Amino acid sequence: APSKSHNYRIASIPADGIGPEVVSAAIEVVNKLAQTMKTFKIEFTHIPWGTDYYKKHGRYVDENVLDVLRGYDASLFGSVGAPDVPDHISLWGLLLAIRGPLQLYANVRPVRTFPGTQSPLRSAKASDIDWLLVRENSEGEYAGHGGRSHVGQPWETATEVAIFTRVGIERIMRFAFTAASTRPKRHLTVVTKSNSLRYGLVLWDEIALSVSKDFPSVTWDKMLVDAMTIRMVQNPASLDVIVGTNLHMDILSDLAAALAGSIGVAPSSNLDPTRKNPSLFEPVHGSAFDITGKGVANPVATFWSAAEMLGWLGEEEAKEKLMRAVENVCEKGILTKDLGGTAMTKDVTKAVCDEIERLG
Amino acid sequence: APSKSHNYRIASIPADGIGPEVVSAAIEVVNKLAQTMKTFKIEFTHIPWGTDYYKKHGRYVDENVLDVLRGYDASLFGSVGAPDVPDHISLWGLLLAIRGPLQLYANVRPVRTFPGTQSPLRSAKASDIDWLLVRENSEGEYAGHGGRSHVGQPWETATEVAIFTRVGIERIMRFAFTAASTRPKRHLTVVTKSNSLRYGLVLWDEIALSVSKDFPSVTWDKMLVDAMTIRMVQNPASLDVIVGTNLHMDILSDLAAALAGSIGVAPSSNLDPTRKNPSLFEPVHGSAFDITGKGVANPVATFWSAAEMLGWLGEEEAKEKLMRAVENVCEKGILTKDLGGTAMTKDVTKAVCDEIERLG
Numbered sequence: 001a002p003s004k005s006h007n008y009r010i011a012s013i014p015a016d017g018i019g020p021e022v023v024s025a026a027i028e029v030v031n032k033l034a035q036t037m038k039t040f041k042i043e044f045t046h047i048p049w050g051t052d053y054y055k056k057h058g059r060y061v062d063e064n065v066l067d068v069l070r071g072y073d074a075s076l077f078g079s080v081g082a083p084d085v086p087d088h089i090s091l092w093g094l095l096l097a098i099r100g101p102l103q104l105y106a107n108v109r110p111v112r113t114f115p116g117t118q119s120p121l122r123s124a125k126a127s128d129i130d131w132l133l134v135r136e137n138s139e140g141e142y143a144g145h146g147g148r149s150h151v152g153q154p155w156e157t158a159t160e161v162a163i164f165t166r167v168g169i170e171r172i173m174r175f176a177f178t179a180a181s182t183r184p185k186r187h188l189t190v191v192t193k194s195n196s197l198r199y200g201l202v203l204w205d206e207i208a209l210s211v212s213k214d215f216p217s218v219t220w221d222k223m224l225v226d227a228m229t230i231r232m233v234q235n236p237a238s239l240d241v242i243v244g245t246n247l248h249m250d251i252l253s254d255l256a257a258a259l260a261g262s263i264g265v266a267p268s269s270n271l272d273p274t275r276k277n278p279s280l281f282e283p284v285h286g287s288a289f290d291i292t293g294k295g296v297a298n299p300v301a302t303f304w305s306a307a308e309m310l311g312w313l314g315e316e317e318a319k320e321k322l323m324r325a326v327e328n329v330c331e332k333g334i335l336t337k338d339l340g341g342t343a344m345t346k347d348v349t350k351a352v353c354d355e356i357e358r359l360g
Numbered sequence: 361a362p363s364k365s366h367n368y369r370i371a372s373i374p375a376d377g378i379g380p381e382v383v384s385a386a387i388e389v390v391n392k393l394a395q396t397m398k399t400f401k402i403e404f405t406h407i408p409w410g411t412d413y414y415k416k417h418g419r420y421v422d423e424n425v426l427d428v429l430r431g432y433d434a435s436l437f438g439s440v441g442a443p444d445v446p447d448h449i450s451l452w453g454l455l456l457a458i459r460g461p462l463q464l465y466a467n468v469r470p471v472r473t474f475p476g477t478q479s480p481l482r483s484a485k486a487s488d489i490d491w492l493l494v495r496e497n498s499e500g501e502y503a504g505h506g507g508r509s510h511v512g513q514p515w516e517t518a519t520e521v522a523i524f525t526r527v528g529i530e531r532i533m534r535f536a537f538t539a540a541s542t543r544p545k546r547h548l549t550v551v552t553k554s555n556s557l558r559y560g561l562v563l564w565d566e567i568a569l570s571v572s573k574d575f576p577s578v579t580w581d582k583m584l585v586d587a588m589t590i591r592m593v594q595n596p597a598s599l600d601v602i603v604g605t606n607l608h609m610d611i612l613s614d615l616a617a618a619l620a621g622s623i624g625v626a627p628s629s630n631l632d633p634t635r636k637n638p639s640l641f642e643p644v645h646g647s648a649f650d651i652t653g654k655g656v657a658n659p660v661a662t663f664w665s666a667a668e669m670l671g672w673l674g675e676e677e678a679k680e681k682l683m684r685a686v687e688n689v690c691e692k693g694i695l696t697k698d699l700g701g702t703a704m705t706k707d708v709t710k711a712v713c714d715e716i717e718r719l720g
């Protein structure tokens with residue numbers, strides 16, 4: 001259960017690219033919120049993991065990465081990846097070295113058409129897209145197994161081995177059904193591909209069916225991942241909560257954000273629903289080296305991620321206030337370039353701080 | 361090389377659901393084309409594989425399925441899958457028992473906004489979406505490997521093993537670069553996910569780079585499959601030919617058809633570019649049992665697939681004429697329900713036959 005002390009220690013891991021810009025903006029905003037509301041205290045500790053750290057120490061994180069993180073109530077993460085390091089080195093070195101090993105098995109991604117943005121879909125009303133994407137975050141295609149044989153030979157063969165466990169599927173399925181049961185529509189769509197993937201994805205189907213029996217208040221349906229993309233485009237209002245494998249939801253969550261019209265605002269929570277380990281919150285976007293250092297990065301995805309963090313810690317009122325402040329600012333048209341505006345990161349940050357003060 | 365006799369034997373495999381309705385419509389149209397043009401002869405032989413066959417014989421296809429198909433110049437396929445058989449049984453029993461084993465390694469899916477249809481994307485002009493999707497069709501996530509252990513136990517574990525070979529990747533990459541080199545834009549986008557999939561997908565990256573050197577006239581770029589969905593939504597005009605793995609392109613080709621506005625018209629060619637084995641042509645849509653027998657199925661995807669077949673056999677002029685006839689009919693608004701019209705399958709079929717006669 002969330003700490004009752006209203007006193008939080010947060011690991012801040014800005015890492016690479018625009019990560020430091022958006023994380024420091026989010027810290028500013030959350031500190032302002034704490035000062036204004038006075039209902040909670042929060043302290044951010046900077047952790048220098050990332051590509052610079054890697055270049056110095058030969059690894060992306062401390063050797064005792066999990067123990068370090070367990071010293072905090074949660075982590076706020078920026079983004080990892082640099083042009084001069086292969087992506088699979090940086091991502092497995094840092095982000096994927098935390099998600100699975102720390103059993104942050106639920107990657108939760110709310111997606112909606114945000115004030116100040118518009119869906120690119122001709123016939124979508126703003127209210128049509130209000131989805132909660134739940135991504136299995138600890139196994140599946142991201143188990144990391146596989147290898148290459150006869151490297152460089154004409155007969156070279158490589159494998160990628162996805163691993164699915166009953167435990168892993170059942171816990172994410174229960175999480176998703178539970179989430180669906182608390183929302184107005186009470187609907188869950190289970191994404192699968194059991195027509196071509198006959199083992200792990202058939203197990204997904206079986207477990208969906210059996211877990212569904214414990215949630216009679218939730219209506220649910222199943223979609224093949226390929227057909228799901230069509231439904232998201234053609235009938236967005238028919239969807240509510242969506243659950244699927246690590247890779248399927250990686251793909252669908254980017255599509256979802258694009259269809260909502262709001263890549264630059266998309267947040268994500270990497271949760272350990274058992275609360276044994278501290279959860280990690282991060283924007284969906286990447287390190288974006290093309291705009292790094294220019295001061296134009298959109299901090300809203302990280303603000304929203306920080307709001308989700310506050311909610312997870314039990315500070316529901318602080319979460320609501322932060323979201324209201326961010327939405328009001330976007331609605332006023334104080335938007336960064338990616339949303340068609342001209343505001344800089346610092347302009348949006350200041351506007352959100354002012355709005356927090358105004359809301360009181 | 362295509363037969364010079366202009367005399368073709370085609371295996372017709374209508375299979376399940378609306379398959380028989382759309383395949384017989386396509387046969388009617390192609391026969392009309394042959395009669396009118398008199399430049400080629402074509403004979404369709406009905407092959408009864410499918411779910412009824414399975415219920416009688418305990419298998420979806422003849423035991424010597426590959427030898428049977430090798431007796432024809434090509435196959436025209438409908439769709440497979442029935443409500444009372446698990447999808448992985450029917451699909452591996454029939455369609456996936458042909459694609460990989462017959463080495464039809466290039467699944468080619470042209471996607472464009474068809475006359476009579478409109479992109480659901482607010483800002484897309486009709487000409488913005490004109491893509492050629494090239495799907496690796498013989499290995500990868502569809503290798504079929506994997507299994508389940510400790511079935512039903514709390515510690516049950518399942519695997520799905522994707523297999524990538526240098527041969528398999530290199531041949532599809534050459535096919536895609538070659539296709540790109542013959543199009544006006546001469547652009548190829550290679551879809552990958554080598555940040556999280558460190559073996560087979562890194563091999564994809566390496567082979568893309570090495571094959572690209574043989575095609576200096578083609579500009580190319582790489583996209584992660586998740587980010588690719590965003591680009592398809594936000595910047596469709598930046599794309600031309602797209603190549604990726606069996607699963608990635610399965611997903612992206614449905615999305616592509618949805619964004620073009622034309623699921624009911626999407627065709628596909630399962631090609632053996634070495635021409636050792638006869639290629640197979642099929643609509644992208646499934647068996648659609650909900651509308652089976654109602655006479656409302658859209659036959660256009662199968663007409664377009666048949667046109668691709670004629671082109672592949674070397675009858676370029678017949679292909680062009682068939683496409684023109686179909687486009688003219690759609691433009692006139694003779695459309696099935698899925699495209700917002702009221703025409704029945706037979707109305708569209710008759711209109712296309714009339715138009716073929718008119719074109720001469």
Ligand SMILES: CC(C)[C@H](C(=O)O)[C@@H](O)C(=O)O
Pocket residue numbers: 091095250284286555556586
């Ligand atoms: C950065 C990358 C490893 C990551 C993923 O593939 O999970 C990203 O795309 C995401 O969606 O969080």
Ligand SMILES: CC(C)[C@H](C(=O)O)[C@@H](O)C(=O)O
Pocket residue numbers: 195196226451455610644646
């Ligand atoms: C029917 C099914 C096996 C198939 C696939 O997954 O390949 C279909 O979705 C397709 O795109 O051709």
